[in-house]
Structure formats: C-alpha cells, structure tokens
Amino acid sequence: MVSDNNEKNVLSDEDVRKLVMARLSVLSSDTIFSLGSEGSFTRDELVKSVERGDSVGEKLAEIQMEASNQVMISLLKGNSAKDASERSKNKFKDNLFRLMSSNADPDSLQAAQLLFWNMRRQVCLGDIDAKL
Numbered sequence: 001m002v003s004d005n006n007e008k009n010v011l012s013d014e015d016v017r018k019l020v021m022a023r024l025s026v027l028s029s030d031t032i033f034s035l036g037s038e039g040s041f042t043r044d045e046l047v048k049s050v051e052r053g054d055s056v057g058e059k060l061a062e063i064q065m066e067a068s069n070q071v072m073i074s075l076l077k078g079n080s081a082k083d084a085s086e087r088s089k090n091k092f093k094d095n096l097f098r099l100m101s102s103n104a105d106p107d108s109l110q111a112a113q114l115l116f117w118n119m120r121r122q123v124c125l126g127d128i129d130a131k132l
Contacts, residue, residue: 013053019068020050020061023118033110035059063111064118067091071122075132082128092119 027043034040038056041049049057070091074084092115099112 016061016065017050017053017057020057020064021047023064024050027114033114035111060111063095063115067095067115068118068122078131080128081124081126081130085122085124085128088122089119092116092122 024043024047029043031043032040033043033046035056038059041056046056046060050061051057067088070088071084074087075081079087096112096115096119099115100109
C-alpha cells in the first residue's frame with residue numbers, strides 16, 4: 001500500500017498496479033527495459049510482472065509511483081494543485097539524479113528514461129490554485 005509519512009493509505013496495491021500497467025501499455029511493444037540485476041524485459045513481460053506483483057513488478061511500481069504519489073500526498077496536506085505538481089516533478093528529478101549517479105546500477109538508465117517520460121507528461125489540469 002502506498003502511503004505518506006503519517007502512514008495514511010493513499011492507494012491500494014491493486015490501484016498502484018493498474019496505474020503502472022496503464023503507463024507501460026502506452027509504450028511500444030518492442031521496447032526492452034533493463035532493470036539492473038533483475039535482467040532485461042519486454043514491455044509485455046513487465047506488465048505481467050506488475051500484474052502478478054512479483055519482485056520485478058514491485059521494483060518497477062516503486063520506481064514509477066514514488067514521484068507521482070507526491071501529487072496526492074501534497075494535495076492531502078493542503079497544498080495547491082500547482083504546488084503539488086511542482087513537488088512531484090522535483091521528486092521525479094531527485095529520482096532521476098539518483099538513477100543516473102555514479103553509485104547507481106549501470107543498467108538504471110532505462111528506468112531513468114521511463115521516469116523522465118512520465119515527468120514530462122505529467123500535467124495539472126483545471127484550477128492550479130485549487131486546494132482540498
């Protein structure tokens with residue numbers, strides 16, 4: 001279950017899996033991902049791993065969801081939609097830098113590419129000053 005620092009449940013594991021599978025489904029079917037020591041996988045293999053909730057699927061879900069969850073967490077904490085989106089994009093950037101650092105797994109570049117793709121396509125629709 002994805003949660004904030006106060007352990008409030010934000011999304012169920014099933015919700016997270018559905019979101020990650022939807023993100024993967026828009027990629028080309030011939031896309032190959034390398035997830036470090038886990039190996040290389042096609043898009044469809046990753047979708048199945050996420051669906052099953054195995055270690056590969058869990059690792060990919062964690063990489064994909066950490067930054068985007070900042071939107072919901074930030075909104076729940078009373079920040080505006082614009083601030084929530086900016087905080088999320090900053091988290092994406094932090095994760096990108098971590099994946100591309102000299103200490104990161106050499107094969108993490110593909111995970112970084114997927115994160116970058118998600119960050120660039122995240123948008124804030126509606127009233128940017130709205131708060132919950």
